[in-house]
Every structure is written in C-alpha cells, then in structure tokens.
Amino acid sequence: QMVLWDGAVGIDGIASKVTYRNLAWAAAVMLVAIGVSRNLVGLIELCLPRRLPLDKGGRFAVSFVTRYVVSLIGLVIAAHQLGFSWDRVQWLAAGLTVGLGFGLQEVFANLVSGIIILLERPVRVGDYVSVNAVSGTVTKMALRATTIVDSDRREWIVPNKKFITDDVMNWTLTDTVSRAVFALAVPHGSDTRLVQQTLLDVARRQSAVLDYPEPSAVLVKIGPRSLDYELRLFLPSRSGFSTFQNNLHVEINDALRQAGVDLSITMGEGVLESVSAAPSVRRAA
Numbered sequence: 001q002m003v004l005w006d007g008a009v010g011i012d013g014i015a016s017k018v019t020y021r022n023l024a025w026a027a028a029v030m031l032v033a034i035g036v037s038r039n040l041v042g043l044i045e046l047c048l049p050r051r052l053p054l055d056k057g058g059r060f061a062v063s064f065v066t067r068y069v070v071s072l073i074g075l076v077i078a079a080h081q082l083g084f085s086w087d088r089v090q091w092l093a094a095g096l097t098v099g100l101g102f103g104l105q106e107v108f109a110n111l112v113s114g115i116i117i118l119l120e121r122p123v124r125v126g127d128y129v130s131v132n133a134v135s136g137t138v139t140k141m142a143l144r145a146t147t148i149v150d151s152d153r154r155e156w157i158v159p160n161k162k163f164i165t166d167d168v169m170n171w172t173l174t175d176t177v178s179r180a181v182f183a184l185a186v187p188h189g190s191d192t193r194l195v196q197q198t199l200l201d202v203a204r205r206q207s208a209v210l211d212y213p214e215p216s217a218v219l220v221k222i223g224p225r226s227l228d229y230e231l232r233l234f235l236p237s238r239s240g241f242s243t244f245q246n247n248l249h250v251e252i253n254d255a256l257r258q259a260g261v262d263l264s265i266t267m268g269e270g271v272l273e274s275v276s277a278a279p280s281v282r283r284a285a
Helices: 020-038 040-047 056-081 086-103 105-120 160-165 192-204 241-258
Strands: 002-005 008-011 128-131 134-141 145-149 155-159 168-170 178-187 216-222 226-235 271-274
Touching: 020 056, 105 134, 105 155, 105 160, 134 155, 145 160, 155 160, 178 192, 178 241, 192 216, 192 226, 192 241, 226 241
Parallel strands: none
Antiparallel strands: 002 008, 128 134, 128 168, 134 145, 145 155, 178 226, 178 271, 216 226
8 A cells, every 4th residue: 555644655564654865766776787787798898807717608607697786786775765674575575486486487497597507607608509409609698598699690599498408519618629520422443542541631631620639531331332431520610610511522522533533422411520528739820
C-alpha cells in the first residue's frame, strides 16, 4: 500500500520514509552505475597492462565480472537510499526466488551456467569451439548466452547451459595446433614410394606446416579400384584453412602430374582435427 505524508512517499511495511531527494539520489546512483558498467570494458583494457599473464579471454572475464559487480553495488546503494533494508525485504526476495525458480528454470540454469563458465573458463572469447552442429569463434559472452560467429559470418546465440550439459569441443583451449588430413586416391599400378615422397615434398614446402610433429603420407587402404593415401600434417591455427587447402590441392595436382602419376581418381576434401597439447615447431621463414 502506497502512503503519502509530508511530501514523502513510502511503501507501507518496507520503506519508512522516502523523500524526493532520496529518489533523486537513487536515480543518480543507478545512472552512474549503468554508465560505468557499460564503459568498463575499455577502462579495464587500459588499466590492465599487457605484460600481465592475461590473454584476451582473461581480460574479458575480469571486465565482465567487474561490470556486474559495479551494477550490483549501484543497485544496493540505490535501494538503501529508498529505505529498503535486507531485514524488511528478505521475505519478498525468498518468495520471488522460489517463484522465479519454478517459472524460469531454463533462464536460471543459463545464468548459473554463465557464472560457472566465467569461473572455470572452459570457453573464452576468441576460442574456436564446436557445440552440437555449431562451430565458430566465440565473440561475446554474457550471463545468459554466448555468441558464436561461424565461417559464414552468421552469429549463433547459444544458451550457456549447452556448454555445461552438452559435449563441447574447444579447438584452442590449451593449444591452437590442429591436424589436417587430406585423402588421396590413385589408380593401381602407381609407384607407391614415389606418391608418398611427392606428397611429403609438397607438404614440406608449405610455410604454414609445422616441422614438428612432422607431416606424413600413409597408404591407408588398397581398395578394389584405387590405392588410398592420407597426407597428415599439422597447422599452427585454423585461420586461413580454406586458402591453404586450395593451394595445397593445386600443388599436389601439379607435382603428381609432373611425376607421371595418373590423377583420374579425384582427391578428397581436407579435414581438420583437434590435437592434444604437444610441443610444436613452426617452419622458419
């Protein structure tokens, strides 16, 4: 019940007396808190030196948590100005928590999952992840959902609960190195050693291919119509893979034709695979 007296506004049973001055102070505090929280990302980037052991995802997590803490502090101060104290509203908070818990279970599950992700950091801004049928780079993280941009520049809004309950592959969590596998089929009668050596020579000429682990060319199957090979090599990152794949296919085609190997059977599409963290050596320029 709203009660008016002496130019003051109050809520019976919750706030004893709230003046227009209190309302103005509460509004000013909330406006300042909102303004600071919205511009906190740039402030954190300036205040955190680049020399600190924090990557892009770490700086984002710090600014994200600080932004919500500032908003919460502003809300508490504004509520205090309006006369709301915890001993008066705890029953209301308890009732709302129970009611919202039953009515908005998915929303609360996503909020809790967002907090877990920020604390454990299995996924960070800038990581390349695969969640169910969605693969792309994490560009934004919020308490409710995470934004992923795929190779077609489409933005996928993935609820945070998916990162906790579903199987998630983080391609760049501890190591950005990925293994690329290229399938190749040549007719029977081809010189197997010549094919293997030609594939290895082409792979070693690529500046993007790592020296360690070394590339390998393996005869994986002797089929009824062809000899099936796999060229396996390691790349420092997934960026530019489509261009790399095109250039590699062209060079393999040219090299095998110059070696006199029949290419009447086409080459398969390259596939990237995640690898565990291991020492890697980049090819010298």
